[in-house]
Amino acid sequence: MLSGRWKTALFITGLALAVACSPKTRYPDALKAGWNGEDVCECIEDTEVVRVLQCTFPPGVGHKRHYHAPHTGYTLAGSTFRITDPTGVREVEVFSGSSFESDSIEWHEVLNIGDSTAVFYIIEWKEGKN
DSSP: OOOHHHHHHHHHHHHHHHHHHOGGGSSOBTTTOEETTEEOEEEEEEOSSEEEEEEEEOTTOEEEEEEEOSEEEEEEEOEEEEEEETTEEEEEEEOTTOEEEESOEEEEEEEEOSSSOEEEEEEEEOTTOO
16 A cells, blocks of 8 residues: 555656656647637537637737647638747738648647738547547
């Protein structure tokens, strides 16, 4: 039988290993990440196969550093964004009606630097379902 001290040490070691082995736990996912304490995405559908988010970014609003599971996206209303990711910082004009797809994103952070509100649908594939 382990003492309380050993149980605590094993729990902390296991937690540290889980965090170290899973890069997705370093940052929140797209739904949980917000901007200045406010949500920017809402879950509009959640099934066994997909989770669909609607994310809205008025001018000057962004999305703090977060990761993405495999996903497809559609731009309902575009704008200009400053995107920061492991490759650096860039400015991108995202057009209404455009779509995008990614196997995953380790992390990125975005800021709407344009003058119009941008709205996206993000369709995330559940693990093993894509």
